[in-house]
Amino acid sequence: MDDRDASKSIAHLSPEEKRALLAQLLRKKVQANQGNQAHSTTQGTHNTYTEQQSLTAPVVRPDVQHWSPLSQGQRALWFLFRLAPQSTAYNLLYSAHVRIQLDIPALQRSVQALVRRYPILTATYTTRDGEPVHLFHEDATVPVEVIDASHWDEEYLRAQLYTEGNQPFDLERGPVLRLKLFQRGGNDNILALTIHHIAADLWSLDLLIDELLALYAREQTGLHVALPTPGIPFTEYVRWQNEMLTNAEGERHWHYWQQELSGEPAILHLPTDRPRPSLQTYRGDSHSFFIDDNLVQRLKTLASSEKVTLYTLLLAAYTVLMFRYTEQEDMLIGTPTLGRSRADMERVIGYLANPVVVRTNLADNPTFTGLLEQVRQKMLHALEHQDYPFPLLVEKLQPKRDPGYSP
Secondary structure, three states: OOHHHHOOOHHHOOHHHHHHHHHHHHHOOOOOOOOOOOOOOOOOOEEEEOOOOEOOOOOEOOOEEEEEEOOHHHHHHHHHHHHOOOOOOOEEEEEEEEOOOOOHHHHHHHHHHHHHHOHHHHOEEEEEOOEEEEEEEOOOEOOEEEEEOOOOOHHHHHHHHHHHHOOOOOOOOOOOEEEEEEEEEOOEEEEEEEEEOOOOOHHHHHHHHHHHHHHHHHHHHOOOOOOOOOOOOHHHHHHHHHHHHOOHHHHHHHHHHHHHOOOOOOOOOOOOOOOOOOOOOOOOOOOOOOOOHHHHHHHHHHHHHOOOOHHHHHHHHHHHHHHHHHOOOEEEEEEEEOOOOOHHHOOOOOOOOEEEEEEEEOOOOOOHHHHHHHHHHHHHHHHHOOOOOHHHHHHHHOOOOOOOOOO
């Protein structure tokens, strides 16, 4: 690989190609020693690095430079934070095995370069004249916290990752982004990145990880690695959203949802093994299971024959399952969308994801094929109108609310 190969934008590489690129760049390292390597620590000792020195505070935050309004989705998360500041329901955790000898100062420089590219990663939140706003900070520093995990077993490591993902963020003081590196010895590391949903969605998280990988390769080797051009700033997305909501496009979206969700849709009453709490606690768990390859292929074949996506097929099956449990014919199911309907939003870092409602009716006892077509049509319409913010929809429709349920 020559320097021209190394300049290839990572945006066009598969995950396997990205890993191969990084490995080749590291082998061609032009500087044998860039900064100090992470030194050994005792179990439980935390080391935090910057380019020059260790940090003792969780974040270094200079004076506020400017502010801007929040998106509709962010406003909803800010409101929830004010109601329950200790809640971790909107934490996003990414963790990955990193099986190379990491250059910690180079990693810290890479993180700093990343947050310079995307000011929303170090923004804090407050109110101004009664309205919630971002406060952007020039040259704020997010440290990488290095933890000696060499004596931990797998169970204890998983527990520590769980604990990390369930530490609340203070949106007013910051930071809204944390990075921890668990060193297990040799080339065995676990990198954990936790961020509040108000600053990023899962699509953004994938983009950030890709760019961090490229930045590290550049910092560690000294070779040129081209980075993808950032999308429009998140502040521009907010401006576009506010304008859209006041023009004809916004009215078109609102009219669709007003008609689609008219009436008094009933809450889905699932039979449970214990009473639902009167207030949402967000305490729960997830159950994972595998679908064997043969069944997956049969599902894909069925979806293809019916000219629907696999997602639409599974959503229709889920609708049937909910009907079997509840015997309710009017079914409203929420599903997330990317909220990136324009090409210039593809690489925006921020919270753009938006839930939409897929409403189906089983009153006429449709066949599964008939239901599948109904779900397909509803899903297409929902995607066409995905730009209308769900929190604003709830605010304007004023559905009958129960504090034990999400709207």
